[in-house]
Amino acid sequence: MSEDPFRLPGLGDDEGGPERLQKVLARAGVASRRVIEDMIVAKRVSVNGQIATLGDKADPLVDTIEVDGSVISLMPDAITYLLNKPAGTITTSDDPQGRPTVIELVPAEPRVFPVGRLDFDTEGLLLLTNDGGMAHRLTHPSFGVEKEYLAHVEGAPKPGALRILRQGVELDDGVTAPAQAALIGDNMIRLTIHEGKNRQVRRMCAAVGHPVLRLVRTRIGPLADRQLAPGQWRSLTNDEVIGLQKSINPNTAPER
Ligand code: URA
Numbered sequence: 001m002s003e004d005p006f007r008l009p010g011l012g013d014d015e016g017g018p019e020r021l022q023k024v025l026a027r028a029g030v031a032s033r034r035v036i037e038d039m040i041v042a043k044r045v046s047v048n049g050q051i052a053t054l055g056d057k058a059d060p061l062v063d064t065i066e067v068d069g070s071v072i073s074l075m076p077d078a079i080t081y082l083l084n085k086p087a088g089t090i091t092t093s094d095d096p097q098g099r100p101t102v103i104e105l106v107p108a109e110p111r112v113f114p115v116g117r118l119d120f121d122t123e124g125l126l127l128l129t130n131d132g133g134m135a136h137r138l139t140h141p142s143f144g145v146e147k148e149y150l151a152h153v154e155g156a157p158k159p160g161a162l163r164i165l166r167q168g169v170e171l172d173d174g175v176t177a178p179a180q181a182a183l184i185g186d187n188m189i190r191l192t193i194h195e196g197k198n199r200q201v202r203r204m205c206a207a208v209g210h211p212v213l214r215l216v217r218t219r220i221g222p223l224a225d226r227q228l229a230p231g232q233w234r235s236l237t238n239d240e241v242i243g244l245q246k247s248i249n250p251n252t253a254p255e256r
């Protein structure tokens with residue numbers, strides 16, 4: 001069992017650290033190991049933006065591998081849904097209290113799991129996938145994927161409150177990282193964060209004197225969809241998957 005609480009299932013037996021690049025790419029269906037070796041020698045393969053050399057290793061769970069400039073999906077059968085989560089649903093596969101779950105809103109097969117968590121009362125965009133590697137990269141704070149929220153709050157925030165939201169708010173579990181915060185209506189804040197502390201937006205807004213009345217996630221990295229009604233879902237397009245992978249900042253990946 002992994003020690004990392006952000007590590008998610010989905011990579012099967014191959015979960016487990018760096019492997020030879022040609023092995024990882026052959027498993028992803030790019031070509032045979034022999035041909036991939038030639039591609040590496042021809043400088044057609046890069047890992048996290050660096051041209052690879054023969055003998056290099058990569059971790060399918062962490063690294064972004066490109067061939068001829070295109071990001072390679074390390075799990076060819078991966079499926080990822082974008083769901084507009086309605087309020088009053090729980091972000092889990094199974095709720096012992098019998099409350100409606102987000103899993104009940106998407107197809108039962110192939111089995112997917114939510115990427116990160118939205119609170120029971122929070123609405124908006126949520127990804128569900130069977131691709132453990134992508135889920136890991138999207139949820140681990142060290143990869144810095146942006147999430148944008150619209151928060152309808154009590155009271156009318158003044159510039160000072162917005163400044164604190166931007167600079168960092170002192171919470172029980174530490175100070176929040178710099179964020180973007182803009183007032184887009186008398187009681188409406190647009191907040192963009194790239195961490196995933198529990199109930200972070202609600203706690204940040206409450207800490208500056210403006211408890212949240214309604215919270216909607218409107219963007220995950222480059223993904224937004226204003227046409228998706230609450231409770232509706234759709235599969236990501238190939239271009240969206242590539243855009244999402246590109247939004248994962250490999251330079252902030254954990255050291256190994
Ligand atoms: N921040 C929160 O407070 N709640 C969520 O559901 C997501 C982010």
